Amino acid sequence: xxxxxxxxxxxxxxxxxxxxxxxxxxxxxxxxxxxxxxxxxxxxxxxxxxxxxxxxxxxxxxxxxxxxxxxxxxxxxxxxxxxxxxxxxxxxxxxxxxxxxxxxxxxxxxxxxxxxxxxxxxxxxxxxxxxxxxxxxxxxxxxxxxxxxxxxxxxxxxxxxxxxxxxxxxxxxxxxxxxxxxxxxxxxxxxxxxxxxxxxxxxxxxxxxxxxxxxxxxxxxxxxxxxxxxxxxxxxxxxxxxxxxxxxxxxxxxxxxxxxxxxxxxxxxxxxxxxxxxxxxxxxxxxxxxxxxxxxxxxxxxxxxxxxxxxxxxxxxxxxxxxxxxxxxxxxxxxxxxxxxxxxxxxxxxxxxxxxxxxxxxxxxxxxxxxxxxxxxxxxxxxxxxxxxxxxxxxxxxxxxx
Ligand code: NAP
Numbered sequence: 142x143x144x145x146x147x148x149x150x151x152x153x154x155x156x157x158x159x160x161x162x163x164x165x166x167x168x169x170x171x172x173x174x175x176x177x178x179x180x181x182x183x184x185x186x187x188x189x190x191x192x193x194x195x196x197x198x199x200x201x202x203x204x205x206x207x208x209x210x211x212x213x214x215x216x217x218x219x220x221x222x223x224x225x226x227x228x229x230x231x232x233x234x235x236x237x238x239x240x241x242x243x244x245x246x247x248x249x250x251x252x253x254x255x256x257x258x259x260x261x262x263x264x265x266x267x268x269x270x271x272x273x274x275x276x277x278x279x280x281x282x283x284x285x286x287x288x289x290x291x292x293x294x295x296x297x298x299x300x301x302x303x304x305x306x307x308x309x310x311x312x313x314x315x316x317x318x319x320x321x322x323x324x325x326x327x328x329x330x331x332x333x334x335x336x337x338x339x340x341x342x343x344x345x346x347x348x349x350x351x352x353x354x355x356x357x358x359x360x361x362x363x364x365x366x367x368x369x370x371x372x373x374x375x376x377x378x379x380x381x382x383x384x385x386x387x388x389x390x391x392x393x394x395x396x397x398x399x400x401x402x403x404x405x406x407x408x409x410x411x412x413x414x415x416x417x418x419x420x421x422x423x424x425x426x427x428x429x430x431x432x433x434x435x436x437x438x439x440x441x442x443x444x445x446x447x448x449x450x451x452x453x454x455x456x457x458x459x460x461x462x463x464x465x466x467x468x469x470x471x472x473x474x475x476x477x478x479x480x481x482x483x484x485x486x487x488x489x490x491x492x493x494x495x496x497x498x499x500x501x502x503x504x505x506x507x508x509x510x511x512x513x514x515x516x517x518x519x520x521x522x523x524x525x526x527x528x529x530x531x532x533x534x535x536x537x538x539x540x541x542x543x
Contacts, residue, residue: 165230282433
């Protein structure tokens with residue numbers, strides 16, 4: 142058993158790494174059991190037994206609260222920092238008790254600044270659009286600032302009144318006296334580190350473009366600056382590998398040369414149209430926090446929605462892979478829901494470790510299972526003829542197909 146380490150931006154992965162997992166609340170135990178069974182089977186099958194993940198359970202959410210009276214114990218944060226890669230099921234958001242959301246707290250405490258969501262269609266998954274197979278995007282959403290920084294004051298509060306008065310006296314800015322106030326910070330440092338990660342991903346994975354999605358025409362010094370800093374970064378750090386859309390037409394006749402990536406930008410509202418009308422024009426998206434939140438769900442809806450959408454929160458020193466849906470408490474312990482989101486998050490984790498072949502084997506088996514009509518309830522209700530399987534049966538079928 143050995144630890145995964147990160148040095149000079151390079152990850153070192155032993156053949157039998159220790160990886161902490163948080164099972165999650167509600168449907169978490171059911172989907173974790175299914176997903177880890179498929180992952181373990183695939184690792185064994187594809188590596189011929191030379192690799193094995195040593196899972197280490199860590200606690201958060203209800204299980205942690207019942208065990209030690211703390212929703213997010215310090216030991217859990219320590220373990221993720223120490224082992225650098227972890228995976229989690231969905232967590233209940235505690236009502237009251239000072240924690241806004243466990244997920245947000247985890248991201249902030251571990252500085253997991255990039256929320257990464259690949260959105261791709263798998264054959265056989267029902268979709269509301271005509272050509273879902275054209276969707277293959279990966280969204281890098283900034284995770285730490287923007288209106289999500291939590292700097293807000295309620296209408297009528299002393300703080301809101303003071304700020305309204307200050308803006309009036311110092312800058313002659315008039316704001317309705319009965320306004321709530323929120324602050325939207327967007328920094329050069331956080332924008333550049335996010336866009337840098339998106340560009341590196343595109344270069345490392347042979348993706349043709351990175352599109353910055355912003356509302357810079359209106360919010361010039363926050364979202365407009367995000368776009369500007371992206372182009373600056375390309376000039377400073379990726380001069381030989383990143384080209385602009387102008388270069389693409391002027392120098393390369395509209396065809397991106399191998400080994401290079403086009404950096405472009407689109408205003409957020411038009412991007413929502415284009416993601417529906419011409420999804421195959423887009424590959425990697427880099428977005429500020431709020432735009433990324435909206436667009437991730439909108440694009441995920443094109444390829445089968447919530448049960449199949451994986452995600453990860455990644456920083457320079459730790460990565461946490463997660464199911465993107467919630468705990469769906471009404472289905473808890475019913476062995477019913479789709480484990481696809483957590484399983485595909487596991488595939489992202491395997492790719493992060495450099496175990497791409499194993500990830501691909503799982504994705505192929507998942508696709509084969511679904512396209513042969515073996516699905517969980519959520520997809521079964523959308524398909525004319527399908528065999529509905531329980532969570533555990535679905536996992537067994539995927540393993541058969543590896
Ligand atoms: P939710 O748990 O995501 O469930 C909403 C609906 O989505 C479910 O009723 C179900 O739809 C569908 N669904 C969810 N997981 C599914 C799966 N694995 N397979 C198939 N369908 C699935 O959202 P919620 O009910 O609003 O939130 C419940 C709790 O989860 C709250 O405490 C919330 O704070 C928390 N939450 C946690 C996370 C996280 O940990 N990342 C994210 C979001 C919410 P049908 O009813 O149509 O079958």
